[in-house]
Amino acid sequence: xxxxxxxxxxxxxxxxxxxxxxxxLEAGGKVKVVIVTDGRYGASIxxxxxxxxxxxxxKEESLRAFKKLGVTQFLFLDxxxxxxxxxxxxxxxxxxxxxxxxxPNFVFSPIPTDKHIDHxxxxxxxxxxxPRLIFT
Numbered sequence: 333x334x335x336x337x338x339x340x341x342x343x344x345x346x347x348x349x350x351x352x353x354x355x356x357l358e359a360g361g362k363v364k365v366v367i368v369t370d371g372r373y374g375a376s377i378x379x380x381x382x383x384x385x386x387x388x389x390x391k392e393e394s395l396r397a398f399k400k401l402g403v404t405q406f407l408f409l410d411x412x413x414x415x416x417x418x419x420x421x422x423x424x425x426x427x428x429x430x431x432x433x434x435x436p437n438f439v440f441s442p443i444p445t446d447k448h449i450d451h452x453x454x455x456x457x458x459x460x461x462x463p464r465l466i467f468t
Contacts, residue, residue: 333361336436338427338458340450341413342371342390346397349440356438357402364405364434367394368423368454369413416453424457431461 335356339345345353345365353363371390372382380386391408398406409426411419431439439462442448444455 333359333438334434334436335361335363335438335440336431336434337363337365337440338442338454339365339367340416340442340448340454341369341374342367342394342408343374343397344442344451345394345440346401348442350397350401352440353401353403362405363403364407364430364436365398365403366407366409366427366430368409369411369416369450370408371413373413414450416450420453420457423454424460427457428461 333356335353337345337349337353339348345367353365356363370387372384372387374390375381375386380389394406394408398404407430409423411423416423439458441458442451442455444452444459446452446455
């Protein structure tokens with residue numbers, strides 16, 4: 333069983349479905365995590381927001397979380413945080429290729445009605461890639 337987790341930002345995969353990731357891996361499934369943006373604006377410390385240092389920190393945090401969860405297949409697409417809408421077609425193309433290669437049985441993604449603009453845009457992309465998808 334192949335499970336694809338699409339996270340708009342570093343940490344979304346762990347906060348939203350870390351337990352599910354572990355369960356699928358424990359059951360012998362293959363889990364691939366794709367982090368779409370670089371997370372450069374996700375900090376409460378003003379001096380770090382928008383910096384390459386924050387990008388590096390958030391990537392390192394993800395790698396530590398992957399190790400704890402048991403995730404060995406992951407990909408950072410590195411689109412700029414808060415710019416998903418501007419890069420929607422490029423993101424859709426990248427995710428389409430990943431889906432074609434990985435052939436997931438399950439996909440975890442934000443929903444199109446999420447209140448965060450990056451999350452909702454990723455949800456819209458997934459809806460376009462899977463037009464008969466039902467979000468639960």
